[in-house]
Amino acid sequence: MIIVIRPHTPPEKVEEVIQEVRRLGYTPAPIRGKLQTVVAAVGDETTNATLESLTALPQVERVLRVQKRYKLASRESRPEGSVVDAGGVIIGGGSFVLMAGPCSVESEEQLLVTARAVKAAGASILRGGAYKPRTSPYEFQGLGPEGLRLLAKARAETGLRIITEVLGERDVEEVAATADILQIGARNAQNFQLLIAAARTGKPVLLKRGMSMKIEEWLLAAEYILAHGNPNVILCERGIRTFETHTRNTLDLAAVASAKLETHLPVIVDPSQGCGRADLVRVLCRGAAAVGADGLLVEVHPNPAEALSDGQQQLDPAAFAALVEELRPFASAAGRSI
Ligand code: PEP
Ligand code: MN
Numbered sequence: 001m002i003i004v005i006r007p008h009t010p011p012e013k014v015e016e017v018i019q020e021v022r023r024l025g026y027t028p029a030p031i032r033g034k035l036q037t038v039v040a041a042v043g044d045e046t047t048n049a050t051l052e053s054l055t056a057l058p059q060v061e062r063v064l065r066v067q068k069r070y071k072l073a074s075r076e077s078r079p080e081g082s083v084v085d086a087g088g089v090i091i092g093g094g095s096f097v098l099m100a101g102p103c104s105v106e107s108e109e110q111l112l113v114t115a116r117a118v119k120a121a122g123a124s125i126l127r128g129g130a131y132k133p134r135t136s137p138y139e140f141q142g143l144g145p146e147g148l149r150l151l152a153k154a155r156a157e158t159g160l161r162i163i164t165e166v167l168g169e170r171d172v173e174e175v176a177a178t179a180d181i182l183q184i185g186a187r188n189a190q191n192f193q194l195l196i197a198a199a200r201t202g203k204p205v206l207l208k209r210g211m212s213m214k215i216e217e218w219l220l221a222a223e224y225i226l227a228h229g230n231p232n233v234i235l236c237e238r239g240i241r242t243f244e245t246h247t248r249n250t251l252d253l254a255a256v257a258s259a260k261l262e263t264h265l266p267v268i269v270d271p272s273q274g275c276g277r278a279d280l281v282r283v284l285c286r287g288a289a290a291v292g293a294d295g296l297l298v299e300v301h302p303n304p305a306e307a308l309s310d311g312q313q314q315l316d317p318a319a320f321a322a323l324v325e326e327l328r329p330f331a332s333a334a335g336r337s338i
Contacts, residue, residue: 248276
């Protein structure tokens with residue numbers, strides 16, 4: 001259930017509602033917006049008392065029944081949309097964020113050359129995998145701790161914020177010590193223990209959509225992070241597996257538009273994993289902006305032909321810069337600014 005408090009209610013009156021929700025046997029999760037506070041009440045409505053009685057309190061505007069299984073993630077719980085602050089870079093709320101960088105961190109030179117180039121093109125967040133989830137155990141697995149050290153160095157030099165993947169629970173603390181955003185990859189999107197551990201760091205978490213995940217399952221995975229006390233969740237559509245093999249995955253832009261309706265969380269798009277082909281990334285970025293995404297995660301490498309992972313889908317810095325310039329009118333048509 002969602003309890004909507006009247007605008008301009010003083011904090012002690014909001015607290016009264018929170019206490020009452022608790023007394024009735026639910027866990028209250030207040031969401032404080034600029035204009036209005038709403039309190040999500042999490043609990044089993046079949047065994048607990050009804051919350052409808054709260055409408056008797058003068059500070060309560062309405063009590064809404066949320067039929068959806070995701071409550072904290074639902075658009076109703078925060079109609080104005082949420083923003084995530086990643087080390088001072090704001091994601092959501094009308095901005096169009098560019099996260100770019102190599103698939104994998106390979107060397108100091110590779111990372112710093114890329115970081116400088118993507119920054120000059122307009123990116124504010126540098127991506128790069130230090131721990132890589134590779135399909136084959138014989139493929140490059142990432143530089144691990146050395147990769148994290150290089151990411152920290154790139155941040156110190158460029159001021160870009162860092163997003164990097166955390167593969168397992170035991171790496172969470174180590175990765176969170178460097179990352180401004182923890183990336184949960186498609187293969188781990190329903191690894192609930194990992195989601196909980198990532199939530200507990202308090203760092204923003206970017207949750208990729210699993211390759212066979214329904215939208216509801218994706219939002220329920222986000223709900224795990226929210227329900228464990230971390231409101232800083234960004235969703236990322238990265239393509240799903242379908243019968244089509246012409247592209248590596250099928251980038252589901254309808255899921256982006258749909259997620260924007262269903263949830264208040266920022267939604268970004270990764271067209272690189274989404275299609276697996278450098279020649280399509282540019283137009284898919286435009287499509288993502290046009291359907292209302294809040295930003296992009298794009299793979300950029302100084303020399304894609306020599307990349308240790310995902311070379312076929314990485315852009316060189318010049319192609320990325322051209323893409324950003326072309327993108328501006330698409331983002332602004334959708335009410336976002338780069
Ligand atoms: C990546 O971003 O390089 C990656 C491995 O992504 P995904 O988890 O979407 O496959
Ligand atoms: Mn990749």
